[in-house]
Amino acid sequence: MAVVVQLTYEMGKTLxxxxxxxEGARTVADVxxxxxxxxxxxxxxxxQLARVTAVAVNGVLASYKxxxxxxxxxxxxxxxxKAAAGG
Amino acid sequence: xxxxxxxxxLEVDLESRRFAFQPLDEETARLYVGGKGYGTRLLYDRxxxxxxxxxxxxPLIFATGPLNGxxxxxxxxxAVICKSPLxxxxxNATCGGSFALGLKKAGIDIxxxxxxxxxxxxxxIDGDRDAVEFVDAGDLWGKxxxxxxxxxxxxxxxxxxxxxxxxxxxxxxxVSNERIAGRTGVGAVxxxxxxxAVSVKGSRKLEMDDPEAFKxxxxxxxxxxxxxxVLGSSMKRFGTGGIVNTTNARNILPTRNFQKGxxxxxxxxxxxxxxxxxxxxxxxxxxxxxxxxxxDVEVPGHGVVKGPEYETLAxxxxxxxxxxxxxxxxxxxxxxxxxxxxxxxxxxLSFAMELGERGMLATKLHFGDPAGITELIxxxxxxxxxGADLADGVKRMAEKYGxxxxxxxxxxxxxxxxxxxxxxxxxxxxxxxxxxxxHVQGASMYLESVGPLTINPQNLRLKADIPVVQQxxxxxxxxxxxxxxxxxGMIPKAVHEMDPDSFLHRSLRFALEHTPGALLxxxxxVKGKPMMWFEKWLTYITGTTFSSGHxxxxxxxxxxxxxxYNLREGLTAKDDTLPPRMLHEPIFPxxxxxxxxxxxxxxxxxxxxxxxxxxxxxxxxxxxxxRV
Numbered sequence: 001m002a003v004v005v006q007l008t009y010e011m012g013k014t015l016x017x018x019x020x021x022x023e024g025a026r027t028v029a030d031v032x033x034x035x036x037x038x039x040x041x042x043x044x045x046x047x048q049l050a051r052v053t054a055v056a057v058n059g060v061l062a063s064y065k066x067x068x069x070x071x072x073x074x075x076x077x078x079x080x081x082k083a084a085a086g087g
Numbered sequence: 088x089x090x091x092x093x094x095x096x097l098e099v100d101l102e103s104r105r106f107a108f109q110p111l112d113e114e115t116a117r118l119y120v121g122g123k124g125y126g127t128r129l130l131y132d133r134x135x136x137x138x139x140x141x142x143x144x145x146p147l148i149f150a151t152g153p154l155n156g157x158x159x160x161x162x163x164x165x166a167v168i169c170k171s172p173l174x175x176x177x178x179n180a181t182c183g184g185s186f187a188l189g190l191k192k193a194g195i196d197i198x199x200x201x202x203x204x205x206x207x208x209x210x211x212i213d214g215d216r217d218a219v220e221f222v223d224a225g226d227l228w229g230k231x232x233x234x235x236x237x238x239x240x241x242x243x244x245x246x247x248x249x250x251x252x253x254x255x256x257x258x259x260x261x262v263s264n265e266r267i268a269g270r271t272g273v274g275a276v277x278x279x280x281x282x283x284a285v286s287v288k289g290s291r292k293l294e295m296d297d298p299e300a301f302k303x304x305x306x307x308x309x310x311x312x313x314x315x316x317v318l319g320s321s322m323k324r325f326g327t328g329g330i331v332n333t334t335n336a337r338n339i340l341p342t343r344n345f346q347k348g349x350x351x352x353x354x355x356x357x358x359x360x361x362x363x364x365x366x367x368x369x370x371x372x373x374x375x376x377x378x379x380x381x382x383d384v385e386v387p388g389h390g391v392v393k394g395p396e397y398e399t400l401a402x403x404x405x406x407x408x409x410x411x412x413x414x415x416x417x418x419x420x421x422x423x424x425x426x427x428x429x430x431x432x433x434x435x436l437s438f439a440m441e442l443g444e445r446g447m448l449a450t451k452l453h454f455g456d457p458a459g460i461t462e463l464i465x466x467x468x469x470x471x472x473x474g475a476d477l478a479d480g481v482k483r484m485a486e487k488y489g490x491x492x493x494x495x496x497x498x499x500x501x502x503x504x505x506x507x508x509x510x511x512x513x514x515x516x517x518x519x520x521x522x523x524x525x526h527v528q529g530a531s532m533y534l535e536s537v538g539p540l541t542i543n544p545q546n547l548r549l550k551a552d553i554p555v556v557q558q559x560x561x562x563x564x565x566x567x568x569x570x571x572x573x574x575x576g577m578i579p580k581a582v583h584e585m586d587p588d589s590f591l592h593r594s595l596r597f598a599l600e601h602t603p604g605a606l607l608x609x610x611x612x613v614k615g616k617p618m619m620w621f622e623k624w625l626t627y628i629t630g631t632t633f634s635s636g637h638x639x640x641x642x643x644x645x646x647x648x649x650x651x652y653n654l655r656e657g658l659t660a661k662d663d664t665l666p667p668r669m670l671h672e673p674i675f676p677x678x679x680x681x682x683x684x685x686x687x688x689x690x691x692x693x694x695x696x697x698x699x700x701x702x703x704x705x706x707x708x709x710x711x712x713x714r715v
Binding site for chain 1: 317321322326327328329330332333335336337338339348349351354357358359360363396397398509526527530533537538539541543545571572575583584585586587588593596675676677
């Protein structure tokens with residue numbers, strides 16, 4: 001088991017997969033750090049894309065919990081959330 | 088006559104084949120603006136309680152407002168109002184395309200169609216000659232909306248129905264160009280009148296109180312929109328489908344008949360995916376709209392056609408557990424061509440799948456399996472086989488086969504694609520909206536689940552206040568008649584570009600979330616100078632000052648009149664509810680139950696000025712000048 005990270009579309013295109021799995025993460029900060037590492041030489045691109053996204057743990061924004069200190073566990077889905085509008 | 092209005096109501100009696108132009112009632116226009124508001128007033132005044140929605144006594148009202156016919160962005164929409172055959176309450180839907188412009192050019196603010204034609208008919212209205220012709224439509228009857236519009240004379244603007252409307256599918260819509268007045272079964276009412284199409288033309292121009300100020304300001308708004316992250320960028324690039332990945336990340340994307348809020352393969356049905364893989368070069372818009380939220384895709388055998396919107400991607404994609412965008416494109420085409428609401432269609436398909444899964448319905452439909460759906464959409468449009476049951480919508484399906492616990496509708500109208508368990512204000516809005524479970528009668532989810540500045544959607548703060556403000560605003564917008572997407576521009580670019588983790592963004596969220604509800608509602612109700620573009624447009628066109636407070640009052644007036652109509656038709660507070668699945672089945676790990684509607688509804692009623700039974704008090708009606 002691992003934490004599943006649901007990327008934004010642009011992040012997914014950069015990495016070549018819509019989601020990745022992170023082993024051993026205990027907090028949102030761990031997930032962010034490990035995800036950035038996966039971007040390797042494209043880390044700056046990750047920083048650019050992540051700047052306007054929020055992070056949700058199982059659908060709930062981490063900012064409503066403990067921010068980057070929010071605990072995560074294996075099996076959780078951590079998603080990058082872009083603001084959008086539609087109807 | 089007030090500027091912005093043509094000053095005429097055209098009434099057409101299909102049975103006697105008579106018609107008459109009458110003056111628009113200025114007092115009604117002053118109180119209800121136009122569009123949905125004016126149409127609801129007419130419907131209330133002209134009909135008795137308890138009429139058969141598919142009977143000749145149910146009028147079909149096409150209504151424009153003072154912004155229609157102008158070049159203001161997002162302003163070419165018309166409203167359709169009648170008693171809904173799907174809900175038994177107020178029925179209405181709005182539609183883009185070009186028909187609104189046609190009506191105004193013909194010098195018609197409101198078109199009222201009464202009784203029933205003996206044979207299929209098309210109305211051909213020439214506003215310059217004040218002429219209405221009753222053209223035999225026998226050759227068009229049975230044709231899809233695409234083919235029908237191809238066959239109609241080019242110099243006219245059209246509103247048509249497809250086979251779904253002809254065969255009284257209870258969620259049939261009315262189509263103009265590639266857009267549809269989809270919700271509440273207005274197309275079935277048109278079909279019940281044997282009216283296949285309305286064609287209209289004319290050469291009148293909209294008269295404005297201050298055309299120079301309007302022109303100058305509209306130029307500025309176009310520049311504002313072009314630079315806006317939603318209206319000028321994401322909506323333009325990805326259409327409404329750009330929201331799929333957001334609702335998926337927030338766990339509110341309907342999946343497997345709302346059993347889940349997250350679809351692992353959502354990326355493949357998103358607007359971004361369409362942009363990369365499916366788009367056929369053309370992005371389309373309603374007349375004079377720079378947003379171009381429509382997109383064309385290719386459907387084998389049918390050429391390049393309109394692609395699906397967010398609601399269709401969700402209800403006919405994730406909600407059926409289908410990740411094949413080409414299938415969703417195809418089903419969207421057939422839904423449009425049959426002339427039916429793809430929200431209700433997706434919901435009724437997913438309901439049938441779950442009934443089948445539980446052994447309550449003999450069907451070959453399965454979640455994740457596209458087999459048979461294309462044919463079934465045709466069967467629904469023609470009421471053949473199982474399609475005849477599905478044509479009656481989820482509520483009636485549940486009455487026949489059971490499954491009320493997972494029948495996803497409010498008041499009979501199938502639920503839109505935002506799961507209220509992760510969007511509490513939207514849940515209150517679904518429960519209380521007069522036409523039933525719909526998202527564009529307020530779009531509260533924008534302020535709590537999907538927009539750039541959202542409050543925590545899973546506590547009780549403001550969840551009984553935001554829907555009141557948003558519903559009022561939407562009623563006013565739908566009476567001008569503008570596109571609800573215009574409200575997405577109200578949050579400025581600077582907020583969109585903030586880091587959501589920044590101190591400033593967190594402070595703004597905190598301030599919004601901790602604003603007392605009464606203060607929020609009070610601030611919106613201040614009658615001052617026009618601030619937003621739609622307030623200014625309305626002011627420049629009509630010569631009367633409209634501010635946020637004026638629009639809140641007008642919106643509340645319309646909303647309360649709709650409420651009185653529903654009460655008259657026998658709907659009660661018991662109908663202000665959510666599907667049992669939404670109330671009792673948790674969807675988030677921290678939830679122990681579903682949406683806390685019982686804790687929010689009494690407060691919502693108080694905020695509305697209604698009694699504990701959800702009935703507007705005499706004082707409320709008098710304050711709003713709602714005559715009943």
